Amino acid sequence: MILFKFLNLKLRLLSLSLLFALFSFSLNAAEYTGRLSMHWNDKHHCTKHAQMFVDEVFEKSNGRLKIEVFHSGQLFGIREIMGGITSGAVDLGGVVGVVGFPKINKNFNVATIPGLFDSFEQQREFFQKSEKGAEIWGDLLKKTNSTLVMYNPVGPVMTFSGARELTGVDAMKDLKARRLIGAEEPMWKAYGAKIVGLKTSEVYTALQTGMIDTINTPPQSIRAYSWWEFLKFGQRPYQYFADAYIMANSDWFNKLPSDLQKIVLEAGKKFGDVSTDKIIGVGEEVISEFEARGGKMTTLTGAEKVKFDNLMTEKVLPAMMDKFDADALKAAETFTSN
Structure with a gap:
């Protein structure tokens, strides 16, 4: 009888310990959260690369930052997403530059001039490194209260x-x-x-x-x-x-601890490079499939x-x-x- 009571007490203590551990993990896992909205469907390469980014952030933060993905325009469409990010209705969003940016600064439309830029890299360098391009880019970030997290080109x-x-x-x-x-x-x-x-x-x-x-x-x-x-x-x-971007609401991003900000930016750089490196090749792959279909x-x-x-x-x-x-x-x- 004494042995039975001891085993029962031990089992109860173990159960309590497990519950406490699960509760503690739940608190840690929910410490910081974010919502990422995209108009692309779940089959689109931009969604797949965004999901890789989200998974990396969760893993590298040991579950402290969990970003929930809403694809297929569940929250915002291609034309509305920039406003959703700016207002803080969502924390992050997938923005197609030539759709979302010109209504904020019309000079971003130079990106749509046929034959002007010869690559995604050259276009990005213009907006980041040239005096006029950086002026346009800085104005966009300021007016939209947003932070660039990841390049995610459409093609x-x-x-x-x-x-x-x-x-x-x-x-x-x-x-x-x-x-x-x-x-x-x-x-x-x-x-x-x-x-x-x-x-x-x-x-x-x-x-x-x-x-x-x-x-x-x-x-x-x-x-x-x-x-x-x-x-x-x-x-x-x-x-x-047509370049696209994962943009974060700056208020949300700046409230993250510095170590989580670093994780977000490093994950964005990693999978932004993956997306950019593959984009031309994937396009040619689709064209080959298109031809195979007749x-x-x-x-x-x-x-x-x-x-x-x-x-x-x-x-x-x-x-x-x-x-x-x-x-x-x-x-x-x-x-x-x-």
Whole structure:
């Protein structure tokens, strides 16, 4: 009987110890939290890289900082996310620069000029290292109360269509083209295409119903969103490099202890490099899959490439001049020519 009482007491003490340990772990695990909102779905490479970042932060912080991911526009869409970060409605968000930034500082639109930058790295260097670019970037951070945590590029942008083979400039006339950003409009008008403004979440249905038949997008998106069910033709060259970012609300970020801030930034650097290193290769992989599904790619060369370049220089760029200040354009052109 005494032995039974002793074992029962020992079991109760062990249970209490386990409960206390679990309670202590729960307190530690919930010490700091964050919510990360993205419009990309769970199949998109940007979501996958963001999840790698989140997992790394949780692991390196020993569970002290847990960031919950909300993808597929559960909280904010592609056009609304920057406002959500600024207001503190979410702590972090996935922002496509050419969508979220120009309404805050229109000079970010230089990133949409066809053929201006030749890589993501060159574009980033302009906004980080050149005097004018750094001025634009600093203004964006100040006005949005945000901190850059991670580069998470969407991909280089090209044209896809379900209507006809995109053999050259003339093939674009009368196509029903989706417009996501205002800076796209001058090009579609120069082509003689019909323009329909749509959010990313509306594209699949619009392609399905025939509301649109053409879109400018990184190749990765036609696979992630299954748009290639309707898009059968593609055209290169790449027009511009659509960079994206994991941005944090600065109030949230600055309240983190310095060791957690370091973990967040180191994880962002690590998986931002992974995302950037893979982005071009993944795009080419998608194009190969697109062709294997029966898609037909055209890469403009010779006279057609000259015709494309002339259209961009003589019609599209002049029509874009209200999208940015002249000194921002000059600074970007000077930077890229060096």
